[in-house]
Amino acid sequence: MIKKEMIAMLLAGGQGSRLGVLTSKVAKPAVAFGGKYRIIDFPLSNCINSGVDTVGVLTQYQPLRLNTHIGIGIPWDLDRNIGGVTVLPPYEKSSNSEWYTGTANAIYQNIDYMESFNPEYVLILSGDHIYKMDYEVMLDFHKANGADVTIAVMPVPLEEASRFGIVIADENRKIMDFEEKPANPRSNLASMGIYIFNWKTLKESLIAMAEQPALDFGKHVIPYCHGKGQPLYAYEFNGYWKDVGTLNSYWEANMELIDIVPEFNLYEEYWKIYTNSEILPPQYVSSDSVVERSIIGEGTDIYGKVYNSVIGCGVTIGAGTVVRDSIIMNNTCVQGGCELNKAIVAENVVIEDNVRLGVGEEAENDSAPHIYNHGIVTVGEKSVIPKGITVGKNTVISGVTTAEDYENSTLASGKTLIKAGE
Amino acid sequence: MTVRAIGIILAGGNNHRMKELSQKRAISAMPIAGSYRSIDFALSSMSNSKIQKVAVFTQYNSRSLNEHLSSSKWWDFGRKQGGLFVLTPAVTADSNNWYRGTADAIYQNLHFLKDSHEPYVVIASGDCVYKMDFNKLLEYHIEKKADITVVCRDMEPDANVERFGTVKMDADCRIEEFEEKPIVAKTNTISCGIYVIRRRQLIEMIERCAEEDRYDFVRDILIRYKDMKRIYGYKLKDYWRNIASVEDYFNTNMDFLKPEVRNYFFKQYPDVYSKVSDLPPAKYNVGSQVKNSLVSSGCIINGVVENSVLFKKSFIGNNCYIKNSIILNDVYIGDNTHIENCIVESRDTIRANSYHIGENGIKIVIERDERYVI
Numbered sequence: 001m002i003k004k005e006m007i008a009m010l011l012a013g014g015q016g017s018r019l020g021v022l023t024s025k026v027a028k029p030a031v032a033f034g035g036k037y038r039i040i041d042f043p044l045s046n047c048i049n050s051g052v053d054t055v056g057v058l059t060q061y062q063p064l065r066l067n068t069h070i071g072i073g074i075p076w077d078l079d080r081n082i083g084g085v086t087v088l089p090p091y092e093k094s095s096n097s098e099w100y101t102g103t104a105n106a107i108y109q110n111i112d113y114m115e116s117f118n119p120e121y122v123l124i125l126s127g128d129h130i131y132k133m134d135y136e137v138m139l140d141f142h143k144a145n146g147a148d149v150t151i152a153v154m155p156v157p158l159e160e161a162s163r164f165g166i167v168i169a170d171e172n173r174k175i176m177d178f179e180e181k182p183a184n185p186r187s188n189l190a191s192m193g194i195y196i197f198n199w200k201t202l203k204e205s206l207i208a209m210a211e212q213p214a215l216d217f218g219k220h221v222i223p224y225c226h227g228k229g230q231p232l233y234a235y236e237f238n239g240y241w242k243d244v245g246t247l248n249s250y251w252e253a254n255m256e257l258i259d260i261v262p263e264f265n266l267y268e269e270y271w272k273i274y275t276n277s278e279i280l281p282p283q284y285v286s287s288d289s290v291v292e293r294s295i296i297g298e299g300t301d302i303y304g305k306v307y308n309s310v311i312g313c314g315v316t317i318g319a320g321t322v323v324r325d326s327i328i329m330n331n332t333c334v335q336g337g338c339e340l341n342k343a344i345v346a347e348n349v350v351i352e353d354n355v356r357l358g359v360g361e362e363a364e365n366d367s368a369p370h371i372y373n374h375g376i377v378t379v380g381e382k383s384v385i386p387k388g389i390t391v392g393k394n395t396v397i398s399g400v401t402t403a404e405d406y407e408n409s410t411l412a413s414g415k416t417l418i419k420a421g422e
Numbered sequence: 423m424t425v426r427a428i429g430i431i432l433a434g435g436n437n438h439r440m441k442e443l444s445q446k447r448a449i450s451a452m453p454i455a456g457s458y459r460s461i462d463f464a465l466s467s468m469s470n471s472k473i474q475k476v477a478v479f480t481q482y483n484s485r486s487l488n489e490h491l492s493s494s495k496w497w498d499f500g501r502k503q504g505g506l507f508v509l510t511p512a513v514t515a516d517s518n519n520w521y522r523g524t525a526d527a528i529y530q531n532l533h534f535l536k537d538s539h540e541p542y543v544v545i546a547s548g549d550c551v552y553k554m555d556f557n558k559l560l561e562y563h564i565e566k567k568a569d570i571t572v573v574c575r576d577m578e579p580d581a582n583v584e585r586f587g588t589v590k591m592d593a594d595c596r597i598e599e600f601e602e603k604p605i606v607a608k609t610n611t612i613s614c615g616i617y618v619i620r621r622r623q624l625i626e627m628i629e630r631c632a633e634e635d636r637y638d639f640v641r642d643i644l645i646r647y648k649d650m651k652r653i654y655g656y657k658l659k660d661y662w663r664n665i666a667s668v669e670d671y672f673n674t675n676m677d678f679l680k681p682e683v684r685n686y687f688f689k690q691y692p693d694v695y696s697k698v699s700d701l702p703p704a705k706y707n708v709g710s711q712v713k714n715s716l717v718s719s720g721c722i723i724n725g726v727v728e729n730s731v732l733f734k735k736s737f738i739g740n741n742c743y744i745k746n747s748i749i750l751n752d753v754y755i756g757d758n759t760h761i762e763n764c765i766v767e768s769r770d771t772i773r774a775n776s777y778h779i780g781e782n783g784i785k786i787v788i789e790r791d792e793r794y795v796i
Binding site: 034035036074075258260266267272273274275277280281282283284285286287288289290291292293294295296297298299306310311313 | 455456679684687693694695696698700702703704708709710711712713714716717719722731732733
């Protein structure tokens with residue numbers, strides 16, 4: 001007889017289009033973060049650290065990297081005889097086959113998976129936030145209040161509240177009302193997209209709402225439960241929680257890790273973050289190098305100068321290269337004599353000798369100014385930038401580029417260079 | 423490719439020339455190159471050679487090794503077919519002896535050999551740093567129609583070979599002479615302590631040894647059977663180091679500062695595996711100046727580090743000066759400390775303003791001060 005008190009369903013199928021070329025080939029939860037991690041490591045580690053050992057990961061957009069990363073769950077101790085981690089892609093059915101059309105629709109299509117564990121509670125998570133949270137404490141809160149649904153909320157400054165789904169609760173944290181991105185918010189408690197449902201409640205509402213197109217938790221399921229008068233509670237979380245949905249917030253969250261005592265401290269013994277690290281050897285820093293205010297992953301070789309940066313695993317920084325305020329992901333090679341300023345360079349990129357990134361005056365990006373801004377240079381994975389190229393700010397490069405792709409060996413600020421095949 | 427051999431790793435010995443470094447751990451559990459333990463090299467070579475069933479014989483300070491071998495997953499031995507077996511001496515109805523020698527260790531675990539079906543056994547020791555494809559060794563062994571093949575290596579002309587077993591081979595590589603730790607070595611070729619032998623042959627020899635109250639594999643099998651059996655040498659030309667003394671240990675770690683050694687072990691196929699410790703990336707704060715050094719995950723550096731190897735989770739305080747030293751795992755070094763030509767023992771807490779210099783050779787620093795742990 002299989003019985004799990006609480007299982008988790010982790011929504012990891014989204015593209016995260018505001019991360020631009022970083023997510024052109026991988027789902028957002030598989031994007032690298034903090035030198036050696038991927039975003040999904042945070043909710044997965046939270047699960048195992050909270051005693052939740054059964055996790056369904058719902059994938060849809062570009063799942064290859066995610067599948068390889070998760071494997072059978074060994075890094076998170078989620079390789080279990082009963083339970084453990086299961087990757088749940090959309091699948092064909094005898095009738096009505098469809099993609100996951102919304103967050104709740106994805107969960108709805110996996111009712112059988114959840115049922116097989118005979119759970120009391122189901123924890124709904126999303127794979128795109130950086131935080132450490134004990135879901136067991138949230139479950140205790142849920143039980144103590146006799147709630148049907150508990151929503152994790154976090155206080156935000158009132159002036160920013162209009163960007164979030166806002167929850168209005170009474171003094172006992174019982175939810176009275178909701179507002180989705182309100183112009184005049186009545187509360188500062190923002191929903192974090194983390195829910196605990198009584199399994200019966202979840203199953204009943206998903207089946208009742210099944211016909212709703214693009215079935216979504218925030219828009220449909222939660223209001224449905226509230227409308228039926230079921231007790232909904234708001235669980236207030238006051239720790240570090242960061243949405244890394246935009247390039248700038250992604251850049252900022254990485255940079256916060258290099259503070260002397262970062263607000264989000266990876267060096268605590270308690271609450272470890274686990275990841276699938278294929279690279280083990282130590283990093284090498286050469287005689288002519290300078291490394292200051294930076295974090296650097298395993299197996300990286302530094303021959304140049306690195307300031308205020310987050311460098312991944314298996315990276316090479318060549319001699320005479322100066323890297324400032326940048327994020328460089330796993331297995332990227334920056335050859336000699338380069339200069340990188342405020343660049344986000346994805347995995348497996350080759351930047352040849354004497355390339356300069358992020359120089360000159362800022363100019364608005366010509367293709368997607370809402371994505372590429374704050375002066376950041378973004379380089380997509382597996383890109384190649386040939387020798388001697390100078391690249392301005394708010395620029396984006398993706399694909400194997402050659403000298404012919406650049407006018408006067410330059411990509412001016414605000415320009416986009418995405419080669420076909422991307 | 424079918425599996426043709428099982429593996430035995432001899433990891434039970436101690437060596438007084440490791441001085442204080444072996445007080446709390448087996449030599450096979452010595453940390454190497456920032457992220458590894460010495461037994462990882464033998465285990466990874468076996469795993470990469472598709473050997474699926476491996477026994478590790480432990481005795482001296484076995485706790486340290488058991489901790490490292492807590493799961494066989496990291497070397498890919500967590501299988502239904504085969505697996506990793508850690509075999510310590512046990513009291514049985516017939517015996518209450520410790521392992522009295524390498525052959526005795528095998529004898530006390532003869533069931534491991536008898537219960538296997540693979541035709542060959544690869545025997546290696548856990549205190550060497552190398553990479554090796556045992557399939558090539560096996561092919562050589564079969565081609566030579568050898569009874570035992572011994573992996574050998576030509577040492578540098580100035581090397582001190584008297585602490586090894588030295589061998590002399592004929593033109594066909596058959597071993598003519600084998601001397602264990604000779605007073606004056608006649609050749610520069612040494613045995614690396616890696617052997618391949620047919621499983622049934624080994625069982626037979628070990629049983630005979632036991633009947634005659636002989637316990638040592640080298641003395642009582644290799645040397646004794648030298649003329650009776652076909653014992654061949656297989657020359658290993660790649661990097662190989664034995665870490666039997668403090669100097670060897672220090673130099674082996676320092677070798678990893680050389681690009682060709684790093685390239686051989688870290689970049690070239692196949693990889694060396696180890697237990698994963700899930701530590702965050704190394705952190706370089708303001709004031710850190712690292713030159714020609716290896717830095718492992720979980721380190722936090724606030725001072726100057728030159729020509730050194732920092733193992734996992736070292737903390738280097740402000741205004742420190744670490745030169746030509748090895749800082750083992752989980753060491754805390756307080757501010758304004760000077761460390762030169764030292765090996766700092768793992769889990770040490772070094773008070774601020776300390777001063778340690780190895781004047782004549784390498785100094786081993788063991789300091790057990792209280793540490794405030796969050």
